[in-house]
Amino acid sequence: xxxxxxxxxxxxxxxxxxxxxxxxxxxxxxxxxxxxxxxxxxxxxxxxxxxxxxxxxxxxxxxxxxxxxxxxxxxxxxxxxxxxxxxxxxxxxxxxxxxxxxxxxxxxxxxxxxxxxxxxxxxxxxxxxxxxxxxxxxxxxxxxxxxxxxxxxxxxxxxxxxxxxxxxxxxxxxxxxxxxxxxxxxxxxxxxxxxxxxxxxxxxxxxxxxxxxxxxxxxxxxxxxxxxxxxxxxxxxxxxxxxxxxxxxxxxxxxxxxxxxxxxxxxxxxxxxxxxxxxxxxxxxxxxxxxxxxxxxxxxxxxxxxxxxxxxxxxxxxxxxxxxxxxxxxxxxxxxxxxxxxxxxxxxxxxxxxxxxxxxxxxxxxxxxxxxxxxxxxxxxxxxxxxxxxxxxxxxxxxxxxxxxxxxxxxxxxxxxxxxxxxxxxxxxxxxxxxxxxxxxxxxxxxxxxx
Amino acid sequence: xxxxxxxxxxxxxxxxxxxxxxxxxxxxxxxxxxxxxxxxxxxxxxxxxxxxxxxxxxxxxxxxxxxxxxxxxxxxxxxxxxxxxxxxxxxxxxxxxxxxxxxxxxxxxxxxxxxxxxxxxxxxxxxxxxxxxxxxxxxxxxxxxxxxxxxxxxxxxxxxxxxxxxxxxxxxxxxxxxxxxxxxxxxxxxxxxxxxxxxxxxxxxxxxxxxxxxxxxxxxxxxxxxxxxxxxxxxxxxxxxxxxxxxxxxxxxxxxxxxxxxxxxxxxxxxxxxxxxxxxxxxxxxxxxxxxxxxxx
Numbered sequence: 027x028x029x030x031x032x033x034x035x036x037x038x039x040x041x042x043x044x045x046x047x048x049x050x051x052x053x054x055x056x057x058x059x060x061x062x063x064x065x066x067x068x069x070x071x072x073x074x075x076x077x078x079x080x081x082x083x084x085x086x087x088x089x090x091x092x093x094x095x096x097x098x099x100x101x102x103x104x105x106x107x108x109x110x111x112x113x114x115x116x117x118x119x120x121x122x123x124x125x126x127x128x129x130x131x132x133x134x135x136x137x138x139x140x141x142x143x144x145x146x147x148x149x150x151x152x153x154x155x156x157x158x159x160x161x162x163x164x165x166x167x168x169x170x171x172x173x174x175x176x177x178x179x180x181x182x183x184x185x186x187x188x189x190x191x192x193x194x195x196x197x198x199x200x201x202x203x204x205x206x207x208x209x210x211x212x213x214x215x216x217x218x219x220x221x222x223x224x225x226x227x228x229x230x231x232x233x234x235x236x237x238x239x240x241x242x243x244x245x246x247x248x249x250x251x252x253x254x255x256x257x258x259x260x261x262x263x264x265x266x267x268x269x270x271x272x273x274x275x276x277x278x279x280x281x282x283x284x285x286x287x288x289x290x291x292x293x294x295x296x297x298x299x300x301x302x303x304x305x306x307x308x309x310x311x312x313x314x315x316x317x318x319x320x321x322x323x324x325x326x327x328x329x330x331x332x333x334x335x336x337x338x339x340x341x342x343x344x345x346x347x348x349x350x351x352x353x354x355x356x357x358x359x360x361x362x363x364x365x366x367x368x369x370x371x372x373x374x375x376x377x378x379x380x381x382x383x384x385x386x387x388x389x390x391x392x393x394x395x396x397x398x399x400x401x402x403x404x405x406x407x408x409x410x411x412x413x414x415x416x417x418x419x420x421x422x423x424x425x426x427x428x429x430x431x432x433x434x435x436x437x438x439x440x441x442x443x444x445x446x447x448x449x450x451x452x453x454x455x456x457x458x459x460x461x462x463x464x465x466x467x468x469x470x471x472x473x474x475x476x477x
Numbered sequence: 478x479x480x481x482x483x484x485x486x487x488x489x490x491x492x493x494x495x496x497x498x499x500x501x502x503x504x505x506x507x508x509x510x511x512x513x514x515x516x517x518x519x520x521x522x523x524x525x526x527x528x529x530x531x532x533x534x535x536x537x538x539x540x541x542x543x544x545x546x547x548x549x550x551x552x553x554x555x556x557x558x559x560x561x562x563x564x565x566x567x568x569x570x571x572x573x574x575x576x577x578x579x580x581x582x583x584x585x586x587x588x589x590x591x592x593x594x595x596x597x598x599x600x601x602x603x604x605x606x607x608x609x610x611x612x613x614x615x616x617x618x619x620x621x622x623x624x625x626x627x628x629x630x631x632x633x634x635x636x637x638x639x640x641x642x643x644x645x646x647x648x649x650x651x652x653x654x655x656x657x658x659x660x661x662x663x664x665x666x667x668x669x670x671x672x673x674x675x676x677x678x679x680x681x682x683x684x685x686x687x688x689x690x691x692x693x694x695x696x697x698x699x700x701x702x703x704x705x706x707x708x709x710x711x712x713x714x715x716x717x718x719x720x721x722x723x724x725x726x727x728x729x730x731x732x733x734x735x736x737x738x739x740x741x742x743x744x745x746x747x748x749x750x751x752x753x754x755x756x757x758x759x760x761x762x763x764x765x766x767x768x769x770x771x772x773x774x
Contacts, residue, residue: 049522049530049744120739127527146742150527244607244634246722302612302631304723310611437741449724452636 061373063158066381071374072103079107080375081132083122085362086112087328088136091383094391099382106375119143126152126367133370134379136362137193139176140270140434141186141471144363148192149183153365155190159377165194168386168401172426175271177363184475186434187271193363196384197392198400200358200428201251202418203347204315204323204333208340209236213321217344221259224347225289228298231321239293240320241303242311246444247433249303249451252324254357254429257286259349266355266429272472278464287450287457294451304448326358327415330396334411341411345418346427354418355427360400432464436471439464513755520748530745537749547750550728551757553640554709557729560644561651561708566700568648569655573663573693574685577671588660592653599650603717606646607633633719636726643718643727647708655700662693698769702762709758730754 084092089112096108111132113121122135123146137143137153147153160166160174177193179186203224210217213234218224228238243249257266261282269276293299300306300320315323316336323333327343334341346356364383366376382388389399396412398419399405407413422428433440446460495502520537524530541547572591581587594602608614610632617629632642666688674684690697712731715721721728730750738747 049519049524050526050528123742124526146525146527152527244719244722246720300612302634305611305631305634307607440740441736445722445724448722452723454636454724
């Protein structure tokens with residue numbers, strides 16, 4: 027009897043353990059790579075799929091865009107019903123990889139450039155190459171092909187920046203300098219054209235008792251965008267991009283990055299930023315600037331709506347003031363890339379969806395929502411602020427100055443970079459230490475990637 | 478219970494009685510026991526939630542234990558034990574003692590108000606405190622009003638004050654729980670005993686030591702276990718107040734687990750850290766239960 031009971035107990039424990047099979051053994055992708063798109067997809071090809079539902083996952087920031095695009099798409103392809111799932115950025119980034127690894131996977135998704143998300147999707151064979159789609163739709167003429175690198179990977183996902191195209195976005199999103207026109211005039215400051223002039227303007231504003239730069243960094247990432255702007259004035263954009271895309275021999279440890287870091291620290295010491303910025307959220311800081319506080323706000327174009335609404339005609343935007351090179355450079359990239367699942371059973375419908383949002387004919391709709399189309403064609407801006415942002419975008423695109431985001435460079439860089447930058451800004455560590463920490467993280471990742 | 482006794486029970490227990498609790502056991506096994514086994518199992522694998530996992534034995538544990546950040550995260554949890562557990566218990570005891578001696582009009586209303594932080598969502602609490610602690614928030618306004626402008630700071634954004642500031646949020650949430658449980662325990666104290674004690678001339682300190690504490694010993698250990706567990710596995714308050722920052726000054730093990738599992742997709746490391754955290758929590762609560770049992774004996 028005793029032995030029998032022990033046996034039952036043993037069986038239960040064994041069942042529990044063996045119930046835990048080898049993880050990931052059932053998530054293998056059934057890549058749908060056989061079909062090559064050589065011509066734009068036709069309505070007939072999509073109709074041939076019968077009545078289907080297209081599962082699309084997008085960032086919540088796409089809501090307004092989707093409200094225009096989805097009805098247009100469903101009208102053109104009446105047999106397709108779009109099932110749209112909108113998720114907040116953080117939520118999307120955490121769920122999109124396992125969702126595409128699972129079954130059923132969404133057909134079309136937005137990922138995020140860099141090793142953390144897109145790299146994982148490519149490595150896992152979860153998204154389809156779009157090189158053929160790009161050729162079929164001639165994206166190379168509507169968009170600057172030099173910018174395709176941020177969506178390009180080697181097929182095993184180990185090399186970033188070159189190789190096959192795996193995604194694309196129709197908008198540019200970059201950090202620039204918002205300014206309060208009324209305050210600039212009141213302080214007698216002319217709009218700075220160079221980084222030196224910008225530094226002088228900050229000094230003047232501080233002397234006049236104004237907060238020169240509004241910053242809220244409790245979310246940790248906003249200061250990285252400010253640093254990107256300062257870094258752009260000293261370090262050539264290509265160097266930063268090489269590091270982010272994992273080019274062998276790249277290094278964050280450089281005299282130019284050191285100068286940029288020390289400039290940032292100098293500005294903190296001089297009180298150029300919002301007092302207690304590490305305790306202020308990005309949203310609160312934006313709201314403060316939009317309410318008329320401070321002279322400058324170094325932020326992404328995605329804040330244009332809030333700031334334009336708050337400051338109205340007083341809101342202005344300029345590209346990052348260039349350093350000695352005369353080139354405008356700083357944090358930014360195309361928006362979150364659109365990808366097609368390698369498992370989709372509705373390839374034609376998926377391609378048609380991505381092609382429609384990438385169509386330069388859709389760019390005016392994007393511009394009407396205060397977004398910056400990355401298509402090279404010039405568009406009429408609906409407001410002075412949007413015109414400023416479009417002009418700034420042109421300068422950044424022309425100078426190939428979008429330096430991406432440093433956290434794309436490894437899967438754990440975000441944690442290291444944001445935490446170390448906060449420590450550096452608080453004077454807890456020196457420039458050499460943060461540069462070393464970033465480089466160590468990069469080196470370790472590159473080593474693991476290359477086996 | 479000795480091992481011999483346990484084996485005896487196991488051997489001669491009336492197993493048919495198990496049928497009555499079978500539904501509960503089934504649910505408990507599916508939602509608690511199985512995930513625990515699965516977590517332990519995953520901790521031996523290198524897995525990114527995409528590719529097939531690779532068996533790495535104890536490598537994840539070695540990696541976690543060789544990361545200096547994990548020790549600082551655990552040390553922050555220890556600081557939180559003070560703020561989330563010990564201080565709320567002290568405040569709860571003080572309020573209970575006061576209410577034993579002083580009868581206040583509308584006591585139940587005040588009790589409800591003081592308990593309120595316990596029932597508000599921790600996300601709401603953290604965001605509210607973010608505003609309270611802000612550089613231009615009410616705390617700093619008050620300090621400025623009283624001429625203490627020099628010490629104003631962004632309390633959650635300052636490396637020197639952020640840990641304590643987050644700790645105080647925990648104190649504010651937990652003291653209500655301590656107070657309510659202590660007060661319910663104190664209701665068992667007979668009025669005759671209190672009267673006799675006061676006629677004999679006992680002061681507040683003596684009443685506290687010889688009557689209150691022995692009467693609510695059970696409640697104290699329950700509150701201690703609940704709040705200690707809360708302090709050690711705390712995630713939501715830290716995440717919503719500081720995200721572990723500035724720098725890593727308020728990082729806690731749960732944040733490590735969250736980031737490893739969902740952001741960086743190092744599932745094995747997340748599972749290993751979870752298991753280590755569970756061991757710490759079980760050890761601490763086990764010691765407390767043992768101490769409670771010994772003091773009862």
